[in-house]
Amino acid sequence: MKRHGTVIFEGLLSVLIIIDILVLGLMTVGFIVGIMPTTVYTIGNYDLTVAILILIDFIFIIRKKNDTEWIRNNWFYIVSIVPLTFICFNIFNLFNYVVIIGIIGLFRIYTLFKVLEVTSKAVRKYPSKTKLDYATVVLFLILIIGSFLFYVIEHGVNLNVPNYESAMWYAIVSMTTTGYGDIVPINLSGRILGVIFILSGMAYLSLATATLAYSFIDIFRSDTRKALKELKDRNLMYEEN
Numbered sequence: 283m284k285r286h287g288t289v290i291f292e293g294l295l296s297v298l299i300i301i302d303i304l305v306l307g308l309m310t311v312g313f314i315v316g317i318m319p320t321t322v323y324t325i326g327n328y329d330l331t332v333a334i335l336i337l338i339d340f341i342f343i344i345r346k347k348n349d350t351e352w353i354r355n356n357w358f359y360i361v362s363i364v365p366l367t368f369i370c371f372n373i374f375n376l377f378n379y380v381v382i383i384g385i386i387g388l389f390r391i392y393t394l395f396k397v398l399e400v401t402s403k404a405v406r407k408y409p410s411k412t413k414l415d416y417a418t419v420v421l422f423l424i425l426i427i428g429s430f431l432f433y434v435i436e437h438g439v440n441l442n443v444p445n446y447e448s449a450m451w452y453a454i455v456s457m458t459t460t461g462y463g464d465i466v467p468i469n470l471s472g473r474i475l476g477v478i479f480i481l482s483g484m485a486y487l488s489l490a491t492a493t494l495a496y497s498f499i500d501i502f503r504s505d506t507r508k509a510l511k512e513l514k515d516r517n518l519m520y521e522e523n
Contacts, residue, residue, distance in 0.1 A: 290498075299398045302330075302332045305328060306391055312446050326368040332394075335362045357398075362394055362397045417490075428453055428478060431471075432475050448512070456479035457480070
């Protein structure tokens, strides 16, 4: 049960890290087209939350391994614990140094990717088999690039798209097929992007749900088979004696 809890925690942490990487990418594009400070502060708070969870996971790993060599080989874990977005913007308001901070942000995204390789190790073999990892990258690119293009196309002609945050909202809502209807594209190009958002979101959600569900079931099933085998071996030894 303890191992199952660890697998579930690291699986959920992997999802949160993926979301963090996505919002950091969206924030980077937002600095190009214009993004509100309140949005950056919200992203900073989320980045802080993820950093705290990574710290908790790091403490569990160190207590389990008790190996300084592992720390040296996985130095990125320590770096990822530092919430750079929160520190740069929520604390010091360094909005005038976005280029330098952007470089630092790319380094943070890299460290998050490296941590993701560790936290998703228990379930990564299944996404690799089903190409979910590639699908995730494609989905991120569609969301980041698509929201940028939607903002460029609709901003100035669509009163419902006054800022980049509105474009992000429309892209995310469309991918989840929620359909609030608060933002409706006016241009044909905007509607085509909406169709792309919807279809890509539906396809990814179906693939992700099936892959993650099967991965957890297979992990628990393997542990059950191992336990039954050990019980069977003990019974055989008892009968022989």
